[in-house]
Amino acid sequence: MFLIASILTFAIYFANVLSGAFTGTTFIGDVGEMLVLLAATVLFVVAILKREADRNKKNGG
Template sequence: MLLTLALLLFAVFGTNVVLGSMGMGGFLGDVSEMLILLAATIAFVAAILQKEAAEKRSKEQQR
């Protein structure tokens, strides 16, 4: 779920960047864009940490 959230947030960020570069004007301001990218990064890091914790638990159960 967190990876999906990270992907969705990054897609919003990417869409804004592409629209801005095409001269169509982005729909997010500078601060909003930064906050979206920050939220995507946090969601991605949380997802990675969850997967590492699950892998560590599965390795401990195999012992």
């Protein structure tokens, strides 16, 4: 779930970058872009830590 949310937020960030590169207009400002990228990063880290905890629990660690 967290990994999917991370992919979706990164897709929003990437779409904003592509929009700025090709059309010269963006739908998110600089601060908003930073916050979207931060959210994608945090969600990705949470997903990885959760997956690692599940793996350790499965292996009896």
